[in-house]
Amino acid sequence: MELAQIRYFIAAAQFQNLSKAARVLNITQPALSKSISKLEDELDVTLFDRSGKSIALNEYGEKFLEYAINSIKELDDAVASVKNRISSPALYIGMYTHSDRFMRCLGEFSKANPDVSFRLEHLEIAPYDIDTNEFDMLLYPQSQMFRKYKGDLIYSDPYVMAVNKSNPLAQRNSVCISDAADQKIVFLKHSNKLFDLPYHLCVSLDIHLSDSIFTNSNEFQRWMVANNIGVCFVPRGGADAYAADSDIRLIPVDEEGLRQSVMIGFKRDKHLSAIGKKFAAFVCEYFEI
Numbered sequence: 001m002e003l004a005q006i007r008y009f010i011a012a013a014q015f016q017n018l019s020k021a022a023r024v025l026n027i028t029q030p031a032l033s034k035s036i037s038k039l040e041d042e043l044d045v046t047l048f049d050r051s052g053k054s055i056a057l058n059e060y061g062e063k064f065l066e067y068a069i070n071s072i073k074e075l076d077d078a079v080a081s082v083k084n085r086i087s088s089p090a091l092y093i094g095m096y097t098h099s100d101r102f103m104r105c106l107g108e109f110s111k112a113n114p115d116v117s118f119r120l121e122h123l124e125i126a127p128y129d130i131d132t133n134e135f136d137m138l139l140y141p142q143s144q145m146f147r148k149y150k151g152d153l154i155y156s157d158p159y160v161m162a163v164n165k166s167n168p169l170a171q172r173n174s175v176c177i178s179d180a181a182d183q184k185i186v187f188l189k190h191s192n193k194l195f196d197l198p199y200h201l202c203v204s205l206d207i208h209l210s211d212s213i214f215t216n217s218n219e220f221q222r223w224m225v226a227n228n229i230g231v232c233f234v235p236r237g238g239a240d241a242y243a244a245d246s247d248i249r250l251i252p253v254d255e256e257g258l259r260q261s262v263m264i265g266f267k268r269d270k271h272l273s274a275i276g277k278k279f280a281a282f283v284c285e286y287f288e289i
Helices: 003-015 018-025 029-043 059-087 100-112 197-204 218-226 240-244 274-286
Strands: 048-051 054-057 090-095 117-122 137-141 152-164 186-191 213-215 232-235 248-252 259-266
Touching: 003 018, 003 029, 003 059, 018 029, 054 059, 090 274, 100 152, 100 259, 100 274, 137 274, 152 218, 186 197, 186 218, 186 232, 213 218, 218 232, 218 240, 218 248, 240 248, 259 274
Parallel strands: 090 117, 090 137, 186 213
Antiparallel strands: 048 054, 137 259, 152 232, 152 248, 152 259
């Protein structure tokens, strides 16, 4: 089985027409048909139901397509990873929390070091299940969940409540957590056991949460508030997209304990690459650690 056969099969499956797929692949239709027939012979199954030049995946083809796409993606990722390591230094950053402040820091570092590439991964796996050695750096909230991590506090931000401009609360200059008791609250839930701080505070205050909405996406959370589906709490340092939305108003929350403290942790110095050490020094200077 050759790599070209897999790519040809994927193209044929996407277009469901041998002539169109052959044109895109820049090969002749007979060559494409021969490649697919050879693949089917090797697998000892037919992958398509045929009707002239039109084709449609059968149940075997649909299953094989799923594996084929995943395999090609993994191979392409591996090639890109190797090329990046050869051609330019790279930083692998794991993020348990969204932070506009940190992204601005990253932007400044990128401008000063345009040859450096980045891989950012939003993490949902439980903190105690992750291999911290996989990452050059981890960004995470300060909480008991992350007590095993050895990092530094980069900033602490108050939360604000994001509400639709038509919500009666939008007329207020400040709110308390209890003001959300009669609202549908949209909480961020990163995994089965990892919720944002506002959820835990609402639970401790016995605020009715049966109508709560959960999402693992800041963008989905913002969209639901903008469409008046619910309200949410968002740290000031991660509220740029919410503030820019004309349908949303941000209101200060009059609760001193409702703050997001953001931590940053690097690999041990002896394991950090040269560019990792440079970035660590830049972050420390940027946030005055």
